[in-house]
Amino acid sequence: MKSIRGFVGAARKVFSMNSSSMPSAPSPQWDPKTLIVAGGRPAHDTDAPVNYPVTFTSTYHSQGQAAAGERVYARFSNPTWDPFEEVLGQLEVADSPALVFSSGMAAIAAALNLVPTGGVLVMPKHSYNGSLALSSELQAAGRLSIRPVDIADTDDVIAALQGADVLWVESPTNPMLEVADLPVLLAEAKSRGVLSIVDNTFATPLLQRPLTLGADLVVHSVTKYLSGHSDVIMGALVTSDESLRQKLHGYRTLHGAISSPMDTFLALRGVRTMAVRIERSQKNSQVLAERLAGHPKVQAVRYPGLEQDPGHERATRLMDGYGSVIAFQAGQDAAQADQLVAAFELITGATSLGGVETLAERRARHGSEPETVPENLIRLSVGIEEVEDLWRDLQQALEQL
């Protein structure tokens, strides 16, 4: 009995963690690359686990008037979410922990719900196609109206902000890799009282921290670089505005768009290695982008790390790296580009990005992709394999064209 009581005591110490007082509160001097390894851990007590356990429960012991901060029910709160939310909030330099959602799209749906009824949403023409499809549906239903903009064209965006309610930003954009002048756009939005939301999935907070540049809310598909192993679907929102966070928390609770404890555990485990994964995949991306740009069968390459890329100057000024997604055009038409993807032996033909393995996809195969995305544009999510193996695979497939 004694040992059981002892265990329960230790467990209670672990479970009593709440998002505002983490036992392993990170040192403010920690570099983000250290924070992802050392943050979100139990206190260094004897016999405390090094990782928080995964809490599989639907409910908690709770009776009478619930005290503030009491968990009550697992749609409202789960201790497995806390360390991930804490670490992501700190990575984005937010004053509050993040909020996890069941997918990037669930987080996007919560964010789009912030557009007031009948309101105006300024949205990049080239955004993640799920964001475009959902906002188009909301427009068709009369819920809001969309002003499409070229997010790389600062004057175009500023002109559209007049009388708008929400500015949606992706930078770099999926899949066109356009780079926005984030600080200028966010300041212009703020001065007009326009709420700004940045989908930071491509850059990750290791390369770009939109809240520090004036964004009101950051959106993540945790599915991608944060979890990093193509084995989880999850999303997150991050804000420093406590009343906005409360509102989004309420949305999550009522719409039930919650992340499973197991997925959240896997995502935190994935975050631990994000810095080394990104360091390696960016290095690979730079080499591959340069070689693709010089290959006779490749018509065009977009990668912000290329000196000749239209986004290069901005990305160099605003980001701590160029990311690990390359867009290139090859083949005369959709069929030839499909053939190219089918010819890969090492590289996987699949949608998604941000995993350790290199994925390639002809984006226009999706009917929901904007018509301005070229039919033969291939999005390459560069992984952490040995770069020469990746190049050999790209070369042999290009040679078959």
Ligand SMILES: *Cc1c(COP(=O)(O)O)cnc(C)c1O
């Ligand atoms: C994948 C992706 C999403 C959607 O996330 P899910 O986790 O698939 O729902 C949103 N934004 C961007 C930029 C993405 O790449």
